[in-house]
Amino acid sequence: MATRVIMPQLGESVVEGTVTKWLKKQGEPIAEFEPLVEINTDKVDTEVPAPAGGVVLRLYVGEGETVRAGTMLAVIGQPDEAVPEQPGQPAAAAEARAPSPSEPRPPAAPSDLGFISPVVARIAAEHAVDLGRIRGTGQGGRITKKDVLAAVGSEPTLAAPAPWEQPALGELFRPTEEVFGASGEAQTMEPTMAPPGSLLPLDSVRRAIADHMVLSKRTSPHVTTVMEADLSRVVAHRQAQRSAFQRDGVNLTFTPYFVSAAVEALKAFPLVNASWSDRGIVLHRGVHVGVAVSLGEKGLIVPVIKDADQKSLRRLASEVNDLAARARARQLKPDEVQGGTFTITNHGISGSLFATPIINQPQCAILGVGAIQKRVVVIDDAIAIRPMVYLSLTFDHRILDGASADGFLARVVQALQNLT
Amino acid sequence: MPEITLIEGIRQAMDEELARDERVFVVGEDVGPRGGVFRATLGLFDKYGAGRVIDSPLAELSIVGVGIGAALYGMRPICEVQFADFIHPAFNQIVNEAAKMCYRSKGDWTVPLVIRAPYGGGIGGGLYHSQSVEAFFAHVPGLKVVIPSNPYDAKGLLKSAVRDPGPVLYLEPKKGYRLIKGEVPQDEEVLVPIGPARVSRAGRDLTVLAYGMMHHYALQAAEAAAADGIEAEVIDLRTLYPVDRSTILASVGKTSKALVVYEDNRTGGYGAEIAALLADEAFTDLDAPVRRLAGPDIPAVPFSHPLQDWFMVDAHKIGQAIRDLAAY
Numbered sequence: 065m066a067t068r069v070i071m072p073q074l075g076e077s078v079v080e081g082t083v084t085k086w087l088k089k090q091g092e093p094i095a096e097f098e099p100l101v102e103i104n105t106d107k108v109d110t111e112v113p114a115p116a117g118g119v120v121l122r123l124y125v126g127e128g129e130t131v132r133a134g135t136m137l138a139v140i141g142q143p144d145e146a147v148p149e150q151p152g153q154p155a156a157a158a159e160a161r162a163p164s165p166s167e168p169r170p171p172a173a174p175s176d177l178g179f180i181s182p183v184v185a186r187i188a189a190e191h192a193v194d195l196g197r198i199r200g201t202g203q204g205g206r207i208t209k210k211d212v213l214a215a216v217g218s219e220p221t222l223a224a225p226a227p228w229e230q231p232a233l234g235e236l237f238r239p240t241e242e243v244f245g246a247s248g249e250a251q252t253m254e255p256t257m258a259p260p261g262s263l264l265p266l267d268s269v270r271r272a273i274a275d276h277m278v279l280s281k282r283t284s285p286h287v288t289t290v291m292e293a294d295l296s297r298v299v300a301h302r303q304a305q306r307s308a309f310q311r312d313g314v315n316l317t318f319t320p321y322f323v324s325a326a327v328e329a330l331k332a333f334p335l336v337n338a339s340w341s342d343r344g345i346v347l348h349r350g351v352h353v354g355v356a357v358s359l360g361e362k363g364l365i366v367p368v369i370k371d372a373d374q375k376s377l378r379r380l381a382s383e384v385n386d387l388a389a390r391a392r393a394r395q396l397k398p399d400e401v402q403g404g405t406f407t408i409t410n411h412g413i414s415g416s417l418f419a420t421p422i423i424n425q426p427q428c429a430i431l432g433v434g435a436i437q438k439r440v441v442v443i444d445d446a447i448a449i450r451p452m453v454y455l456s457l458t459f460d461h462r463i464l465d466g467a468s469a470d471g472f473l474a475r476v477v478q479a480l481q482n483l484t
Numbered sequence: 485m486p487e488i489t490l491i492e493g494i495r496q497a498m499d500e501e502l503a504r505d506e507r508v509f510v511v512g513e514d515v516g517p518r519g520g521v522f523r524a525t526l527g528l529f530d531k532y533g534a535g536r537v538i539d540s541p542l543a544e545l546s547i548v549g550v551g552i553g554a555a556l557y558g559m560r561p562i563c564e565v566q567f568a569d570f571i572h573p574a575f576n577q578i579v580n581e582a583a584k585m586c587y588r589s590k591g592d593w594t595v596p597l598v599i600r601a602p603y604g605g606g607i608g609g610g611l612y613h614s615q616s617v618e619a620f621f622a623h624v625p626g627l628k629v630v631i632p633s634n635p636y637d638a639k640g641l642l643k644s645a646v647r648d649p650g651p652v653l654y655l656e657p658k659k660g661y662r663l664i665k666g667e668v669p670q671d672e673e674v675l676v677p678i679g680p681a682r683v684s685r686a687g688r689d690l691t692v693l694a695y696g697m698m699h700h701y702a703l704q705a706a707e708a709a710a711a712d713g714i715e716a717e718v719i720d721l722r723t724l725y726p727v728d729r730s731t732i733l734a735s736v737g738k739t740s741k742a743l744v745v746y747e748d749n750r751t752g753g754y755g756a757e758i759a760a761l762l763a764d765e766a767f768t769d770l771d772a773p774v775r776r777l778a779g780p781d782i783p784a785v786p787f788s789h790p791l792q793d794w795f796m797v798d799a800h801k802i803g804q805a806i807r808d809l810a811a812y
Contacts, residue, residue, distance in 0.1 A: 181740075181771045181772065182767050182768045182771075183740045183770055183771045185768075186768045203812050206812075208812075209740045
């Protein structure tokens with residue numbers, strides 16, 4: 065049985081990938097899970113392992129070629145197996161190859177044929193055989209496997225394509241459409257008058273971000289609510305722990321504090337750690353927090369801290385370091401940018417006080433963290449100078465109402481202010 | 485090459501393993517001076533002494549429990565349960581302790597234990613000396629279940645079982661102890677790996693899947709059917725858990741018809757799992773329903789001889805099922 069190797073979907077909004085290098089040549093033997101091909105996308109570079117062992121029967125995509133996720137890249141099987149010339153659906157290929165019968169005879173209605181066993185149905189489909197023209201010799205005149213094989217042998221058909229095995233399981237090998245469903249195209253307003261200027265071509269990251277932003281805005285009614293938090297304790301804690309963390313090789317930034325506070329609030333408000341579906345609101349069991357990392361002009365990527373609720377501040381800090389560093393080096397693994405249930409974006413880095421971020425679908429909410437600034441605040445009717453931050457929460461109004469969203473955000477503020 | 489009986493293969497395996505490794509010992513009811521109720525340990529007591537061929541009290545729970553403890557202590561026990569019918573008091577020890585130890589201790593502890601038990605009917609043994617118990621145990625990850633059908637495999641599988649790092653339940657088709665004979669080389673080591681099934685007869689028209697005594701009958705039935713021009717492929721499963729899926733699927737992929745034969749009660753018997761495997765993974769290869777030929781769903785193998793014959797699957801019944809399936 066030949067096995068298809070498919071261009072995987074490497075990241076939530078990545079729809080295509082480039083074959084950078086084949087690690088096996090056509091005709092070379094390969095073991096299951098042995099690296100077969102290096103794939104490059106605008107978000108990650110990775111190796112794709114062989115979904116089955118055997119011989120690399122055919123490579124369909126050359127090095128340097130860019131194809132959509134779900135495209136067949138290669139076929140692995142046994143040396144003598146036939147493979148199709150073009151990567152296509154085997155059923156369609158068989159149909160196209162069907163010989164037009166010389167005698168004009170209407171195909172028999174399915175009910176006339178008696179019981180058709182699975183293997184007979186399969187062979188007939190593969191060879192485009194008209195079962196109505198075969199005389200059955202089985203029980204009650206049933207067409208047996210031997211009957212259909214005899215008919216195939218006598219029919220002037222081309223060599224049959226090898227029977228397809230299901231591609232290996234796992235997200236990596238599933239066609240994109242199966243994973244995400246066919247998504248609608250974003251509406252584009254073509255400029256009616258061409259103003260003077262030049263056209264900047266879109267790269268795939270730009271297009272992926274654009275598609276996702278439009279999809280998100282069209283999908284969820286966005287509402288943003290803003291609160292501010294006094295970070296005195298966070299700043300003091302960070303100051304006190306920084307060198308201790310440094311000794312362990314961990315650069316303690318503010319981000320893990322925000323992740324930790326968000327996790328506490330997510331546990332208290334499970335409705336925020338959720339997704340909308342027509343059947344109901346899906347409450348996620350795991351708390352997986354995405355942290356947006358800017359790649360400068362190359363766009364941005366959101367690596368995910370898995371099971372953030374199971375992790376200490378130290379662990380969060382070291383994972384934030386690691387994911388951010390590898391994000392910038394484009395060395396993230398595909399599953400490190402998938403599966404988030406909530407996202408934090410630290411727009412304060414570029415000086416922004418507060419923003420209205422767009423929800424990372426299919427999540428419920430996104431937390432924007434503004435710039436930390438010392439501000440004058442009134443505490444117990446006295447004027448004090450405190451490190452303050454604005455926190456913006458954009459949420460899906462289908463799932464949350466204002467009061468519960470504010471309850472969540474207040475809990476984040478409380479966690480930051482009451483840090484012990 | 486000399487021809488020996490199946491039980492002689494078992495005896496030789498224990499003899500050789502006792503000689504090879506001083507951690508190996510045999511424990512069970514009447515295994516000592518008497519040489520076992522079926523004579524599987526005949527002569528071993530005289531050869532290795534009371535310290536290594538140990539008569540136990542009539543308590544299967546303790547035979548297996550002692551074996552587990554000794555295995556954890558570094559020994560290589562071979563526990564004999566006199567009849568598989570009496571293994572049930574030890575069920576908790578086997579399933580809850582032996583099978584789970586490696587998993588439970590994250591691999592720190594393993595239980596290199598062999599439990600031998602004669603199983604199966606057709607010997608006039610009635611309710612308590614005829615049972616097939618494999619389905620209970622082939623359901624338990626952590627436990628390997630092995631059933632030989634001939635003297636060569638009996639010897640080679642038992643020796644492999646003794647050397648296996650985990651617990652192995654080794655079920656012996658007792659009707660075949662002296663009925664089934666075969667050539668086994670005596671001047672070389674015979675080892676048969678646990679895991680792979682064996683295509684014992686090649687054929688094109690259908691696949692018969694069996695083990696133990698039923699495999700012996702299946703071969704006879706396949707030979708008889710060949711006279712009618714039906715070429716049945718016969719597979720001896722040998723290891724029931726973990727089962728050799730690739731050999732099974734390759735054969736049924738070729739023949740497109742499968743007959744699963746087992747002696748146990750039909751409902752929930754081990755062959756039901758094979759049938760389910762084929763329905764699941766060989767669906768588009770099938771040209772006929774997967775057939776099961778098994779014992780009837782009654783509480784026990786009857787003592788009355790005519791009723792015992794009615795209960796037992798034999799070569800004649802398998803032959804009929806082969807012809808029916810070939811004609812489908």
